[in-house]
Amino acid sequence: MKMLTRGYVYWMNINRDIEDTVRHCPNCQEAAKMPKKTVLNSWTTEEKRDRINIDYAKSLNGKMYLVVVDVYSKWPKVFEMSSSSTTATSKELRMLFARFGNLKVIVSDNGTQFTAKEFQKLCDEQGIEHVRSPPFHSQSNGQAERFVDTLKRTLQKIKEGGMLEKLAEFLQCYRRTPCASTSGHLPPAERFLGRQMRTPLTLLKESAKQEGKTQS
Numbered sequence: 508m509k510m511l512t513r514g515y516v517y518w519m520n521i522n523r524d525i526e527d528t529v530r531h532c533p534n535c536q537e538a539a540k541m542p543k544k545t546v547l548n549s550w551t552t553e554e555k556r557d558r559i560n561i562d563y564a565k566s567l568n569g570k571m572y573l574v575v576v577d578v579y580s581k582w583p584k585v586f587e588m589s590s591s592s593t594t595a596t597s598k599e600l601r602m603l604f605a606r607f608g609n610l611k612v613i614v615s616d617n618g619t620q621f622t623a624k625e626f627q628k629l630c631d632e633q634g635i636e637h638v639r640s641p642p643f644h645s646q647s648n649g650q651a652e653r654f655v656d657t658l659k660r661t662l663q664k665i666k667e668g669g670m671l672e673k674l675a676e677f678l679q680c681y682r683r684t685p686c687a688s689t690s691g692h693l694p695p696a697e698r699f700l701g702r703q704m705r706t707p708l709t710l711l712k713e714s715a716k717q718e719g720k721t722q723s
Contacts, residue, residue, distance in 0.1 A: 555579045555699055558612040562651035563591050564658055568670050576650045580698035581686050583654050593623040612636045616648050
């Protein structure tokens with residue numbers, strides 16, 4: 508939040524003011540939790556869409572979502588699902604491949620939809636290596652699991668609007684927020700799209716530039 512805010516505005520003690528705002532926000536405190544120490548895997552990837560981590564986020568207002576995180580850029584994609592079966596999962600992934608091309612590696616946990624022969628057949632047909640996290644060591648799929656946790660806690664904080672509106676607001680904010688774990692702390696959007704996303708926050712800079720031109 509601090510890095511995102513400083514990208515658009517600045518004033519003295521901005522970090523302290525942001526921390527105070529979050530500390531005194533009832534919705535934020537209600538959804539907050541003590542951070543878990545997670546062992547990060549050492550896998551690296553050099554290109555976007557080389558490797559994705561996938562997982563399911565369940566029990567969000569009675570709905571379930573397939574979560575896909577591009578490891579290189581940290582760009583997340585969320586699919587609302589009526590079923591978490593292997594067939595339904597494979598269908599969405601096929602559409603993803605059709606749009607962006609085949610991946611090199613898919614990392615998942617040991618959910619039944621990912622361990623089924625049908626899912627392995629999909630990976631074999633598309634030339635994709637499927638890596639499953641070892642039982643009781645789900646940290647190997649940490650990127651997807653951390654995103655699911657962030658998704659759930661953030662949606663709890665957003666009290667206004669329906670689920671789709673909340674999800675759209677969250678994804679836009681997440682994708683444009685600078686990421687501490689990427690090279691140069693670039694936002695997922697810049698690493699995935701190769702450009703900055705234009706959002707309502709962008710209007711602040713555009714308005715300031717226009718004012719400067721008018722005054723000059």
